[in-house]
Amino acid sequence: MALLNILVYPDEKLKQVSQPVEEFSEDLKKLIENLEETFRSFPGCVGIAAPQVGRFERIVLVDISHKPKHVNHGFLVLINPEVTFYEGSSLGREGCLSVPDFIGKVERAKSITLKALNQKGEKLELQISGYEARAVQHEIDHLDGKLFLDRLVSRRNGLSKRIETPTSP
Numbered sequence: 001m002a003l004l005n006i007l008v009y010p011d012e013k014l015k016q017v018s019q020p021v022e023e024f025s026e027d028l029k030k031l032i033e034n035l036e037e038t039f040r041s042f043p044g045c046v047g048i049a050a051p052q053v054g055r056f057e058r059i060v061l062v063d064i065s066h067k068p069k070h071v072n073h074g075f076l077v078l079i080n081p082e083v084t085f086y087e088g089s090s091l092g093r094e095g096c097l098s099v100p101d102f103i104g105k106v107e108r109a110k111s112i113t114l115k116a117l118n119q120k121g122e123k124l125e126l127q128i129s130g131y132e133a134r135a136v137q138h139e140i141d142h143l144d145g146k147l148f149l150d151r152l153v154s155r156r157n158g159l160s161k162r163i164e165t166p167t168s169p
């Protein structure tokens with residue numbers, strides 16, 4: 001396994017649209033392992049999309065299970081994900097490994113229905129809501145070359161500087 005390099009805004013490559021995965025090869029398995037190791041190396045991080053490490057393939061990983069007050073499906077590997085239904089809307093704050101210094105206020109659907117394949121190529125259909133739905137929508141945006149910066153509710157006050165919690169003495 002290996003930690004992968006994260007592309008950081010304003011890298012133009014973050015605007016690239018990713019291609020569907022067609023082969024469930026050993027190479028894909030390795031990429032997923034490395035993506036997992038990479039996002040888990042950032043404390044508090046809830047997901048990653050393959051294009052963030054310069055692999056323009058439709059793969060996202062999400063795991064919000066360390067945020068116990070939110071319902072969730074555990075560790076999700078979503079290949080070629082497709083939202084088939086959006087419901088409601090909610091406003092919330094988002095950060096991103098590719099935009100390390102800022103957090104922004106973004107409106108997302110409150111719940112979604114999602115079709116995807118898992119890492120074995122098996123079909124999944126999931127109902128996802130709340131914080132997990134926000135995380136999944138954020139990661140899928142990366143596959144279409146979009147960042148949360150493109151979806152800020154307000155250019156003037158939708159963005160704030162990330163303030164690191166000081167480590168206790």
Ligand SMILES: [Zn+2]
Binds near residue numbers: 095097
């Ligand atoms: Zn992101």
